[in-house]
Amino acid sequence: MLTPCPQNNAILKSVIDISAEAASDIIQCRQDGFTVHKKQDRSTVTTVDRRIEHFIIEKLRHVTPDIPVIAEESVSEGRAPLYGDTYWLVDPIDGTDEFAAGGDDFAIHIGLVHLGQPIIGVVTLPGHNIQYYAARGHGAWRKNADGETRITCASPAPEHLRVVTSRRCMNLPHFAAWRKNYEIDSIVPAGSSIKFMQVAEGAADIYPRFTPSMEWDTAAPQAIIEEAGGSIRDLSGDILRYGKAGWLNSSFICCSDHVRDRVIWA
């Protein structure tokens, strides 16, 4: 376990500002109009994803010149810098499909990975005007129009689980089989990293994901959920780690520590 580091808190403050500036720009771009393209893997990208990623990379280079930035769209275009023990993982828009369709459930992710673990995370929801953030040892926080509030997973956890998951996951046979093993209160679909944030702020207890995700989809949210009293684990119960082949995550379960002993790990 890494210890709290005052320097990380200083870096976090800069990243919160960078992400807020990127959020304003996304809202402006949405008003001005943008174009939608398909990547080689047939997934969606917009001119806004690329613009925001470029902005974030330039800003991070200024704040932490020695830390390489691994970012979704650059990797898609075959541009990933050499990296070592410490690197940024950036998703300029998580939930691009939702953003391109005019919805509000999309997020900006900026996460700092050190020795395979995310130690700083900022998740901004431009469409909801909310920021979530954490640095290892400094707690998890939410900032909105009401100010800054410390967030934690629900304690005590309710008897029946409040499940949140991806719309893509809800109709999968794997999910149908999984849910049969649990006493469930509700199953609510949500887009992008809103699912992680709902667990982190106590609005949901568990987020199972049986469809693919990339490391930039989870790094920033994982830093936050871990500071809020939860975790993201593979189906064997091992904490999700970073720097894997192709930046691809396995299926995972994100849950509050208060329900972890109810989860059936493989």
Ligand SMILES: Nc1ncnc2c1ncn2[C@@H]1O[C@H](COP(=O)(O)O)[C@@H](OP(=O)(O)O)[C@H]1O
């Ligand atoms: N087949 C696939 N392979 C890898 N990642 C996938 C995928 N299908 C969806 N994703 C990831 O899931 C994210 C959307 O999550 P959700 O379905 O929970 O809203 C996408 O984020 P992007 O929008 O950044 O591409 C993408 O990274």
Ligand SMILES: [Mg+2]
């Ligand atoms: Mg993205």
